[in-house]
Amino acid sequence: MNIGIFDSDRWEDIFSHMGKHKIRTFLTAFGVFWGIFLLLLLLGAGSGIENGVFKQFGGVAVNSLHIWGNTTTLPFKGNRPGRWVELTNEDTQAISTLVKGIDIVCPRLRVWWTTTTRYKKKTGSFSMIGTTEDLLEIEPIIIQEGRFINERDIAQERKIAVIGTGVRDILFEKTESPIGSFIDVNGVTFLVAGVFDIESYGGDRRGALETVYLPLSTTQSAFNLPHRIGWYSLLISEGFSAAGVESAVRALFTARHDIDPRDTRAIGSWDSSREYNNLQGLFTGIRLFLWIVGIGTLLAGIVGVSNIMLITVKERTREIGIRKALGATPFSIVSMILQEAFFITSVAGYLGLVAGVFAVEGAASFIRSQPQEISYFSEPEVSISVALAAMGILILSGTLAGLFPALKAAKIHPVIALREE
Amino acid sequence: MIEMTQLHKTYLMGDTQVHALNGLSLTIGRGELVAIMGSSGSGKSTLLNVIGALDSFDSGSYRFSGKDLHGISQKDAALFRRDHIGFVFQSFHLLPYKTALDNVILPLKYQASVGREERRKKAAAMLCRVGLHDRMNHLPAELSGGQQQRVAIARALVTGAPLLLADEPTGALDSATTEEIMNLLIEINTEGKTVVIVTHEDEIARRTHRIIRMKDGVVA
Numbered sequence: 001m002n003i004g005i006f007d008s009d010r011w012e013d014i015f016s017h018m019g020k021h022k023i024r025t026f027l028t029a030f031g032v033f034w035g036i037f038l039l040l041l042l043l044g045a046g047s048g049i050e051n052g053v054f055k056q057f058g059g060v061a062v063n064s065l066h067i068w069g070n071t072t073t074l075p076f077k078g079n080r081p082g083r084w085v086e087l088t089n090e091d092t093q094a095i096s097t098l099v100k101g102i103d104i105v106c107p108r109l110r111v112w113w114t115t116t117t118r119y120k121k122k123t124g125s126f127s128m129i130g131t132t133e134d135l136l137e138i139e140p141i142i143i144q145e146g147r148f149i150n151e152r153d154i155a156q157e158r159k160i161a162v163i164g165t166g167v168r169d170i171l172f173e174k175t176e177s178p179i180g181s182f183i184d185v186n187g188v189t190f191l192v193a194g195v196f197d198i199e200s201y202g203g204d205r206r207g208a209l210e211t212v213y214l215p216l217s218t219t220q221s222a223f224n225l226p227h228r229i230g231w232y233s234l235l236i237s238e239g240f241s242a243a244g245v246e247s248a249v250r251a252l253f254t255a256r257h258d259i260d261p262r263d264t265r266a267i268g269s270w271d272s273s274r275e276y277n278n279l280q281g282l283f284t285g286i287r288l289f290l291w292i293v294g295i296g297t298l299l300a301g302i303v304g305v306s307n308i309m310l311i312t313v314k315e316r317t318r319e320i321g322i323r324k325a326l327g328a329t330p331f332s333i334v335s336m337i338l339q340e341a342f343f344i345t346s347v348a349g350y351l352g353l354v355a356g357v358f359a360v361e362g363a364a365s366f367i368r369s370q371p372q373e374i375s376y377f378s379e380p381e382v383s384i385s386v387a388l389a390a391m392g393i394l395i396l397s398g399t400l401a402g403l404f405p406a407l408k409a410a411k412i413h414p415v416i417a418l419r420e421e
Numbered sequence: 422m423i424e425m426t427q428l429h430k431t432y433l434m435g436d437t438q439v440h441a442l443n444g445l446s447l448t449i450g451r452g453e454l455v456a457i458m459g460s461s462g463s464g465k466s467t468l469l470n471v472i473g474a475l476d477s478f479d480s481g482s483y484r485f486s487g488k489d490l491h492g493i494s495q496k497d498a499a500l501f502r503r504d505h506i507g508f509v510f511q512s513f514h515l516l517p518y519k520t521a522l523d524n525v526i527l528p529l530k531y532q533a534s535v536g537r538e539e540r541r542k543k544a545a546a547m548l549c550r551v552g553l554h555d556r557m558n559h560l561p562a563e564l565s566g567g568q569q570q571r572v573a574i575a576r577a578l579v580t581g582a583p584l585l586l587a588d589e590p591t592g593a594l595d596s597a598t599t600e601e602i603m604n605l606l607i608e609i610n611t612e613g614k615t616v617v618i619v620t621h622e623d624e625i626a627r628r629t630h631r632i633i634r635m636k637d638g639v640v641a
Contacts (some may be wrong), residue, residue: 008537009530016518322514325475325529326576327503329496414475418514 014213014340017312021243029348032397036349036390037293040382042361046290048380050283054276055378062276064138065242067269068231069257076260085257085266087229089290094256095232099248101240106134107216109230111223117212118184119171126167128185128228130219138233139198146179146194152202153193153215159222161190161270165197166209183212188222190214242273295393302345302397309341309405313412320409324342330410336358337409341402342395349394356390357382422584422615423449423472428481430638432466441467442478443638449617451583454610456624456626457619461637465619466588468635472617473506473586474498484533507614511589513569515561521548521555521572528580547575551605567598574605578614585609587618592624603628 016027069085092107111128133150135141141148148162161183163171172178178192179222190212198208220226234249236242250267253259259266313320320333328336367378430442441464449455459465470476471483474490479579483490485505489575493501502508525544527537536544548557551571559568570590577585587606592601603625610616618629626632634641 007541009526012523020518318514319516322516323527324499325473325502325508325514327499327531327580329499329531331496332531415470418475418510 010336010339012338014343017340018318018344021312023245024308025344028305029344031301032298032345032348032394033293033301033352033355035298036352036394038297039291040353040386042290042294043287043294043358043386044356044360044380044382046283047382048363048367050378051380052376052378053279053283055275060302062272063238063242064272065234065236065246065249066231066272067185067234067246067253067267069253070266070268072259072263072266074263074266074378076263077258079258085253086318087231087253087261089229091229091253091256092225092232094252094402095234095249095333098252099245101237101245101248102234103237104134104136104137104233104235106132106233106235107231108135109216109219109228109235111219111225112230115186117167117171118267119178119181122171124167124170126164127207128214128219128223129211130214130216130266132216134235135213135233137235142197142199144195144197145177146192148194148196149213149215156219157217157221157237158215159188159190159315160193160215160416162194162196162213163192164187164209164211165195166206167212168195179333185212187222220372230263236273237310242271246271298397299394301348302401305341305345305398306400306404308391309337309402310408312340313405313409316409317412318416318420320412321414321420324412324414325418333412334410338399338402342398345394345398345401349391349398353387353394355389364372422451422453422486423447424482424484425471426482428471428478428483430476430478435563440638441602442471442481444481445635445639446481446498447633447640450635451615451616452610452613453631454607454629455618456629456632457617457635458621458623458632459641462489463635464638465635467587467638469586469617469619472584473508474501475508488554500533503580504617505530505584506580507580507585508571509570509577509585509587509590511592512595513561513566513573515569515572515576517561520560521553521564521568521575523571524561525576525579528576532580543579544575547579548572550578551575552592565598566594567601570594570598574602574609583615585614585616587616589619589621591620591622601616606641 002014040118050210069087072079072081072083072085075081076215092105095102096105109130111130115128116126117124117126132154136148143162144165146162149160152158161177163183168178171183177233178195178320181192182189183192184190196213198205207295217371232249238247246269250264250269251261253267254261256352360380364380369381417421425448426446428442428445429440432441443464445464445468457465457468459479467476471478474493478491479632481491490501516527522541522544525547526540529540529543545557548554551574553568553571553575555567556564556610561572564572574590585606590606591602594602599622601636606616606618607628620626
């Protein structure tokens, strides 16, 4: 049939009709353009905030559980409340052998009193944390120079230290490499084996970089904390829930340290997956909201197209009558109006789509080019699936925009239409 | 070609029923040149619209070349008009934003079998036939009334429809142009087309083979 969408005469009809009403066509198209442009911009901004917030997690394993001992609050088995739950190396062994669903058990011990670290004439007060090589699996640590703690350091209680870039900047000259230098911590000498940086971090970045990591065994002996463990960072195995592992570890500690099972405050914990999932839920809600707002804006554009097509049908009533008199079937009239609405929506929508993607990508590249990271906003993006969904909405809305006016046009009685002036 | 028996068509104008066709019966043979006359409101335009399937009728029988047209769908009516009827209107009814050539091409667009090039050729030939070979690319506004009516006649003839229905085709034209258009319609009839003209003018009617006079929705 010559009435199909590939009929060049039909396109000539559409273009000549639109050409007669340039401003109107432009404004109508702009409504759709703006709708899809804003939809993509909103979704891009949403993804930017989402990426920014999740980036605050940095490389912290999102399936990690952190658990430590507090003071008891209830009396139990002759023990008075207020007793400190002291975790030890035996707890490490017990967790590793008795609790299922843990990939990595990383014990940590912070020297809680103030220490002074000295290098030549410079001094500083930094966090001293004893740990194992497994910390690299849990924290977003990047080794800048040298190496991190290894198994032999632990086994041989080597006096080595891995310092943060913050420590390096305070104790060492800019031109100086700390590797191989000896630092003094409260009178104990440590060889600097490595310098670390961290990926962006939810907590106190500066504090995290002004930290010195020491082998756990060395920390226990050098600072007179025999067998002591401060807290555990546990990496949960796939297929296990952090909550389940947390219950199991709590039960183990409760039994091993004579804690009243009802005394939940005696053991402290932080479940990163719970935080992560809460944020995921929040962003699912935000995404939904942005889609609703974006589609609402797009719908306003579509209603504009529909409105203009209704006016067009009214204006072209006589023409439709003439076409019907010449043999146009109701279907060919419907398809003529639909095609015009669909053309305006598709072209304007596609341009909006392209402009939206460019705007989001432009913003992303601008942010990347900034020397300082912008807090809570990173890598705005529009995914292919979102672009495809937007295209789907366009096709659907283009059809809907034209359908009502087209059906109205098809119902026009030719005799009445021919009387129109 | 046309056989109508006891045709009734009633309009509702506000609360009043208007019997536009009130039991009308007539026949028009193939190749006839017929004038339909009557006072305003006598039903002549309604009759023309019913003949051309632009309008339906309530009861009675209308057969066109043996085919019963009672109760046909909108789509079938459109196809019937496309294949059998050429319309010429008093106010020409050309599309103002299309050239003379494009106006004549228009009905061919609704014919499935005619390609783009063939449409242009047929339309151009038809415009030459009505003496407008040098006005093909002009818009209607750039043509005189007589020329516009010639374009309309070319448009009515281009599909090869056997029946030409002209509703007051000279009503908007001066006497010299009326004469030209009438001559053209007679020529077309001589070439074998059946031509039915609704007119008020005796001068026009006198030049046809037969005058059908209408009064109150029936043939007087």
